[in-house]
Amino acid sequence: MSIYSDIGLTTADATSVTAAGGRNTGSYDLTQADFLSLLTTELAYQDPTNPADNKEMIGQMAQISTVNGVTTLNQTVSSLSSVVTSSQALMASGLVGQSVLIDTDTGYSSGNGFAGVVNTGSAGASDLAITVYDQAGRMVYSASAPGSHTGNVDFRWDGTDSDGNPVSAGLYTVKANGLVAGISTAVPTQVYANVQSVLTGSGSKSTTLNLEGLGQYSFSDVLEISNN
Numbered sequence: 001m002s003i004y005s006d007i008g009l010t011t012a013d014a015t016s017v018t019a020a021g022g023r024n025t026g027s028y029d030l031t032q033a034d035f036l037s038l039l040t041t042e043l044a045y046q047d048p049t050n051p052a053d054n055k056e057m058i059g060q061m062a063q064i065s066t067v068n069g070v071t072t073l074n075q076t077v078s079s080l081s082s083v084v085t086s087s088q089a090l091m092a093s094g095l096v097g098q099s100v101l102i103d104t105d106t107g108y109s110s111g112n113g114f115a116g117v118v119n120t121g122s123a124g125a126s127d128l129a130i131t132v133y134d135q136a137g138r139m140v141y142s143a144s145a146p147g148s149h150t151g152n153v154d155f156r157w158d159g160t161d162s163d164g165n166p167v168s169a170g171l172y173t174v175k176a177n178g179l180v181a182g183i184s185t186a187v188p189t190q191v192y193a194n195v196q197s198v199l200t201g202s203g204s205k206s207t208t209l210n211l212e213g214l215g216q217y218s219f220s221d222v223l224e225i226s227n228n
Contacts, residue, residue: 093200095209099192099226107191108213110169113159115226116191117152118176124150125178125187132157133173140167149178152190171213192226193217 099115107114118128128145140161145153157174160166176187193211200207207219 093198095195095222095225096198097195099194100209100211100222101190101192101224101226102211102214102217102221103190103223104214105175105189105191106171106173106214107157108169108171108193108211109157109159109167110212111159111166113157114172114191114193115154115156116174116189117154118145118149118178119152119188119190120149120178122150123180124148125180125185128153128176128178128187130155130174130176130189133175134167135171135173140172155189190223 101117107116118125118130120128126146126148128149130143130145131139132141134140141157142162143155143157145155155174157172174189174191176189177184178187179185180187193214195209196212197210198207199210199216208216209219209222210216
């Protein structure tokens, strides 16, 4: 008889014999219940003339609590991650066919141009000049927005050049300048892109949007959904 056999556990030697016989069906993992059984059996078999130290007992109990707490926390985090991923995938699937605002100054025109914003921020800017360039760096179109502005200033390019002629489909870059405190300053631009498909994420991999002409972007890169 041993402490282990008293609580239904198998020693290493006994396990080897059982395994050799090919009939082992037990588990080698100690559960919280096994841990507690070991502790209580230890108390039952302790030397009455030399009992376990109280601090040692408290430490063992704390270990049980810590192991259980970490296990529960891991399960909770895993469940929360699954809920967030599922919710994100559901939201993203509803974006197919819509336009989303992305933090890039490059947009794709299939012949009809694209929309975007000039982000003047809280400081603002005045007398904005908005210019569209093709991939060769040639200016295709320009427009102005006089007056003072703060926050996002919407713009829309219809896919034609300054003479009103349609330009070919492809990628185009939008640049903007404005007066900030009386000084001509480059102002960041952001563009809208059409969502063609969605690739749902799993685990640590986030949900991905396939944007027309721009490739793949993470769902977290979406700044705004177009109401148009």
